[in-house]
Amino acid sequence: MKSLLIHVSKDSLSTALQAVSKAISANSSSRVLSGILIQAQTEGLIITASNIRMTIEYKLPVKRDLVVVHNTGEIVVPARYFYEIIRKLDPGLIRLKIAESLMLNIQSGNTQFRLCGMDAAEFPRIQYIDHPNIQRISMNNTLLKQIFKRVVFAVSSSETRPVLTGVSLQIDRRNIRVVATDGIRLAQHVVESVEDYGAIPLDVVIPGSTLEDLLKILNDDSGSSTELEIGPKQIRFISNGLRVQSALLEGTYPSVNNLIPKAYLSEVIVKTERLLHVVERISILAGESVMLSVLPSHMLSLVSKTAEIGDVKEEIPLEYLEGDHFRAAFNGKYFRDILRAIDSETLRIRFAGKERPLVILPVDASSSTLFLITPVRTHD
Amino acid sequence: MKSLLIHVSKDSLSTALQAVSKAISANSSSRVLSGILIQAQTEGLIITASNIRMTIEYKLPVKRDLVVVHNTGEIVVPARYFYEIIRKLDPGLIRLKIAESLMLNIQSGNTQFRLCGMDAAEFPRIQYIDHPNIQRISMNNTLLKQIFKRVVFAVSSSETRPVLTGVSLQIDRRNIRVVATDGIRLAQHVVESVEDYGAIPLDVVIPGSTLEDLLKILNDDSGSSTELEIGPKQIRFISNGLRVQSALLEGTYPSVNNLIPKAYLSEVIVKTERLLHVVERISILAGESVMLSVLPSHMLSLVSKTAEIGDVKEEIPLEYLEGDHFRAAFNGKYFRDILRAIDSETLRIRFAGKERPLVILPVDASSSTLFLITPVRTHD
Numbered sequence: 001m002k003s004l005l006i007h008v009s010k011d012s013l014s015t016a017l018q019a020v021s022k023a024i025s026a027n028s029s030s031r032v033l034s035g036i037l038i039q040a041q042t043e044g045l046i047i048t049a050s051n052i053r054m055t056i057e058y059k060l061p062v063k064r065d066l067v068v069v070h071n072t073g074e075i076v077v078p079a080r081y082f083y084e085i086i087r088k089l090d091p092g093l094i095r096l097k098i099a100e101s102l103m104l105n106i107q108s109g110n111t112q113f114r115l116c117g118m119d120a121a122e123f124p125r126i127q128y129i130d131h132p133n134i135q136r137i138s139m140n141n142t143l144l145k146q147i148f149k150r151v152v153f154a155v156s157s158s159e160t161r162p163v164l165t166g167v168s169l170q171i172d173r174r175n176i177r178v179v180a181t182d183g184i185r186l187a188q189h190v191v192e193s194v195e196d197y198g199a200i201p202l203d204v205v206i207p208g209s210t211l212e213d214l215l216k217i218l219n220d221d222s223g224s225s226t227e228l229e230i231g232p233k234q235i236r237f238i239s240n241g242l243r244v245q246s247a248l249l250e251g252t253y254p255s256v257n258n259l260i261p262k263a264y265l266s267e268v269i270v271k272t273e274r275l276l277h278v279v280e281r282i283s284i285l286a287g288e289s290v291m292l293s294v295l296p297s298h299m300l301s302l303v304s305k306t307a308e309i310g311d312v313k314e315e316i317p318l319e320y321l322e323g324d325h326f327r328a329a330f331n332g333k334y335f336r337d338i339l340r341a342i343d344s345e346t347l348r349i350r351f352a353g354k355e356r357p358l359v360i361l362p363v364d365a366s367s368s369t370l371f372l373i374t375p376v377r378t379h380d
Numbered sequence: 381m382k383s384l385l386i387h388v389s390k391d392s393l394s395t396a397l398q399a400v401s402k403a404i405s406a407n408s409s410s411r412v413l414s415g416i417l418i419q420a421q422t423e424g425l426i427i428t429a430s431n432i433r434m435t436i437e438y439k440l441p442v443k444r445d446l447v448v449v450h451n452t453g454e455i456v457v458p459a460r461y462f463y464e465i466i467r468k469l470d471p472g473l474i475r476l477k478i479a480e481s482l483m484l485n486i487q488s489g490n491t492q493f494r495l496c497g498m499d500a501a502e503f504p505r506i507q508y509i510d511h512p513n514i515q516r517i518s519m520n521n522t523l524l525k526q527i528f529k530r531v532v533f534a535v536s537s538s539e540t541r542p543v544l545t546g547v548s549l550q551i552d553r554r555n556i557r558v559v560a561t562d563g564i565r566l567a568q569h570v571v572e573s574v575e576d577y578g579a580i581p582l583d584v585v586i587p588g589s590t591l592e593d594l595l596k597i598l599n600d601d602s603g604s605s606t607e608l609e610i611g612p613k614q615i616r617f618i619s620n621g622l623r624v625q626s627a628l629l630e631g632t633y634p635s636v637n638n639l640i641p642k643a644y645l646s647e648v649i650v651k652t653e654r655l656l657h658v659v660e661r662i663s664i665l666a667g668e669s670v671m672l673s674v675l676p677s678h679m680l681s682l683v684s685k686t687a688e689i690g691d692v693k694e695e696i697p698l699e700y701l702e703g704d705h706f707r708a709a710f711n712g713k714y715f716r717d718i719l720r721a722i723d724s725e726t727l728r729i730r731f732a733g734k735e736r737p738l739v740i741l742p743v744d745a746s747s748s749t750l751f752l753i754t755p756v757r758t759h760d
Contacts, residue, residue, distance in 0.1 A: 081664065081689060088661040103690075111661060115690040281468040281491060284461065309461060310483075310495040 004040045004073025004098045009066045010091050010108070013047075016058040017083050019242055020049040022213040023056040024079045035076040036083075037123045038096065038104070040069045049079060050124045054210050054246040056217070057126050061241070065093075074120040077104050085113050126236065126245045134231050137171065137197045141224040141239065147178050148211045150189045150369055153337045155208035156182035163251035166205035171197050179256055180208065185334045186256060186357075186372040187341065205253050206235055210246040217242065259372060261352035261359060266323030269363060270300055270316060272347045276339040278302055278314050279332060285312045286332030289376040292358075293327035294318070294351075304332060319346060326351045328358060328375040338371045384420045384453025384478045389446045390471050390488070393427075396438040397463050399622055400429035402593040403436040404459045415456040416463075417503045418476065418484070420449050429459060430504045434590050434626040436597070437506050441621070445473075454500040457484050465493050506616065506625045514611050517551065517577045521604040521619065527558050528591045530569045530749055533717045535588030536562035543631035546585035551577050559636055560588065565714045566636060566737075566752040567721065585633050586615055590626040597622065639752060641732035641739060646703030649743060650680055650696060652727045656719040658682055658694050659712060665692045666712030669756040672738075673707035674698070674731075684712060699726060706731045708738060708755040718751045 017036070025033040037048040044061040060067045075098055086094070089108045097105040098117075106113040148167060156164035161183075168179040174196050179188045214237060218226065226239040230248075237244040279302065282290050287306030295301050298318050305311035328351070339347075344364035351358060360371040397416070405413040417428040424441040440447045455478055466474070469488045477485040478497075486493040528547060536544035541563075548559040554576050559568045594617060598606065606619040610628075617624040659682065662670050667686030675681050678698050685691035708731065719727075724744035731738060740751040 078689060084664050085661070085692075088657075088664060090657070110696065111658075111692065111694045113665070113690060113692045116688060277468075277470070278491075281465070284464050284468060285493070308496060309458060310493060312465075312491065312493045314491045316490065 003071050004075060005071035006040045006045055006096050007068040007093050008045055008060065010089055010094055012060050012066050013086055013094060016047040016060055017086060019058045019217045020047050020056045022217060023049040023051050023054050025051040032076055032118050032122045034079060035118055036079045037076050037120055039074040040072050042069065042072060048125055053207060054244060055124060055126050057243040059241040073098055075104050076118040076120050076123050077115050081115060126243055131231055134229055135200060135202055136227060136229050138225050138227050141218055141220050141226055142222045144226055145215055145218060145220050147176060147189050147191060149215055150341050151178050151180040151187035152208050152211045153341055154180040154182065154185050154187035163205055163249050163253055166207050166249040167211055168205050168253040171202040173197060181256060184374045186259065188370045190368040202230060204230055204235065205249040207246060207249055214244055261356050264350040264352045266326050266351040268294055268300065268318050268349050269320035269346050270318060272339060272342050272345060274316055278316055279336045279339055282312055282314060283332035283336055285310055289329040289378065290332040290335060291327060291329045294325045296325060329378045330373050330375055334373055338373060383451050384455060385451035386420045386425055386476050387448040387473050388425055388440065390469055390474055392440050392446050393466055393474060396427040396440055397466060399438045399597045400427050400436040402597060403429040403431050403434055405431040412456055412498050412502045414459060415498055416459045417456050417500055419454040420452050422449065422452060428505060433587060434624060435504060435506050437623040439621040453478055455484050455497040456500050456503050457495050457497045461495060506623055511611055514609055515580060515582055516607060516609050518605050518607050521598055521600050521606055522602045524606055525595055525598060525600050527556060527569050527571060529595055530721050531558050531560040531567035532588050532591045533721060534560040534562060534565050534567035543585055543629050543633055546587050546629040547591055548585050548633040551582040553577060561636060564754045566639065568750045570748040582610060584610055584615065585629040587626060587629055594624055641736050644730040644732045646706050646731040648674055648680065648698050648729050649700035649726050650698060652719060652722050652725060654696050658696055659716045659719055662692055662694060663712035663716055665690055669709040669758065670712040670715060671707060671709045674705045676705060709758045710753050710756060714753055718753060
């Protein structure tokens with residue numbers, strides 16, 4: 001180990017720590033994974049955190065007065081302490097230095113910390129090997145965030161079928177399709193990219209939790225883009241200084257096409273925000289489910305109750321009704337999650353029969369998003 | 381029970397619920413105490429919550445278009461549900477009505493809630509009996525909040541000596557004295573009021589938790605004042621629509637005068653905010669204690685360490701030094717709490733000997749506040 005010596009501004013280091021913090025293992029059985037890897041290289045400073053599922057790396061390139069590498073070297077320090085120390089330092093330049101073996105000196109103004117470190121050789125890191133089967137595509141960050149944000153909420157939280165805890169991503173030439181489902185609800189988004197991604201079709205399942213984290217740390221100004229490197233078992237997202245590597249989920253993602261009702265008996269259109277407010281209120285007492293009824297009075301009625309606590313009902317006007325009146329009961333929280341993922345002003349609800357899932361579609365010409373929600377059986 | 385019927389604006393009701401929420405029993409063995417008492421009286425609407433320690437009542441007087449009582453009546457409803465329902469309703473007037481026995485209808489716009497209630501007769505409420513031994517004093521809210529805020533953090537969190545979990549309040553004519561201590565640290569504030577509270581000296585111990593809650597809910601514009609009604613076992617704080625009733629702590633509060641060192645060997649003055657920042661940083665690694673040393677270089681040095689994690693040191697300049705250099709170790713969190721309670725720009729630290737508590741005084745002519753902190757024994 002060489003005697004690392006760098007100067008880095010508090011702001012730059014905080015940005016890097018913030019980004020990698022999503023991968024810090026809170027309760028890891030491996031002591032080294034509760035740490036953060038600090039690497040001073042000729043080109044800059046690299047901060048890495050890792051857990052069993054994913055590794056996040058943030059690179060701060062050498063930059064006059066902000067990131068200056070005097071001596072290269074590397075060390076792992078306890079993440080929680082290092083994060084807290086940097087956060088509490090005064091603004092300005094911080095000097096990081098390895099003076100004794102496995103001991104990091106952190107100095108800023110009159111403050112001198114010494115933090116016991118661990119051997120960097122034990123820390124997992126992102127490999128950059130060229131593998132013949134690696135697929136590479138580049139995607140605008142706005143598009144990337146938009147497609148995953150619409151569906152990721154619908155992944156399964158149960159490990160019974162691990163593949164359902166992920167989002168299925170399929171890319172064929174210009175067509176991008178993402179799907180998430182837990183068996184009760186389903187979210188699918190299909191979009192045509194401005195770019196042609198080539199003839200080799202891509203078909204992978206990315207863990208939902210990786211995508212949740214990625215949505216939080218990915219820069220979303222429209223000028224930024226992310227490179228996706230997809231290997232047989234892993235995916236990497238590379239955007240500016242950030243690299244996120246995650247395991248892919250194994251197993252075959254179920255075909256969802258036959259779940260989606262092709263014909264329907266009734267269709268209504270309602271205002272999205274109004275319906276969301278109602279569902280949020282109604283859900284306070286949605287012990288078992290929310291009952292949805294389309295009334296002859298051209299109103300959508302929502303009713304729910306919790307045994308021994310109380311009940312609630314509310315009606316909102318329909319913007320449009322085609323077909324027969326209908327009623328069906330749904331999980332209130334699932335219904336609310338779908339409404340929250342819709343950003344169009346109005347939405348379409350299609351009813352295909354008593355035992356069939358309800359289809360919910362944003363009324364929005366530009367994209368093709370579809371949500372399904374399976375009814376709950378009730379005794380009335 | 382009469383069939384309560386009132387109209388109240390969402391904002392008014394939310395304000396009342398917010399204030400009383402501090403007294404809601406989260407895990408009460410009594411089902412009725414997990415509720416909120418709603419009373420519609422000719423003069424207005426009263427909302428009450430209670431736990432074993434204290435009762436908070438908020439009165440919304442009848443006011444055109446904001447609080448209208450059509451029928452008097454009362455009911456207890458589950459606090460958590462009622463609070464959540466009111467919070468999620470659209471702005472505007474809410475109608476509360478008892479249509480069936482023990483069932484509250486809540487209506488706003490197109491929304492209709494029915495909430496199962498409980499018998500109001502079972503709910504504890506604030507009594508307004510005239511007792512010959514009740515003492516009454518009135519205090520400006522700014523003064524009231526200021527005196528308790530300076531000391532309440534220092535109460536004991538242990539039930540070993542219950543009287544130490546409270547703040548001692550002594551009033552004699554114009555002199556107000558508040559003290560809190562847990563045996564290791566002590567906070568005392570003495571102030572002369574503009575009012576003469578009379579010849580009967582007042583000497584009570586108020587639970588620290590009651591005061592913490594009171595500081596949060598009491599209006600602190602300088603024009604408001606609070607009436608304190610002190611009975612043999614209870615204290616009531618009455619301010620506008622708000623009434624807070626709390627049990628007083630029984631037992632004799634220890635005399636603290638002999639704990640305060642009268643003479644001192646050394647005195648230093650330092651900048652408060654600078655020292656607070658340093659102590660906050662230093663405390664990250666203050667496993668055992670923070671070592672304070674006054675150095676010949678006219679600097680105050682702070683050092684702390686956590687075994688197997690690391691250590692930290694920092695120096696700040698002294699504004700003033702009288703007497704010998706000294707060093708002593710303290711609980712970092714306790715030291716920080718004291719510094720946070722000081723709002724003067726500089727503070728005085730007086731050292732009276734190795735085993736004696738350190739005296740900390742704000743450098744501020746207008747008030748007389750004193751803090752003590754007992755040193756931790758160290759092996760060096």
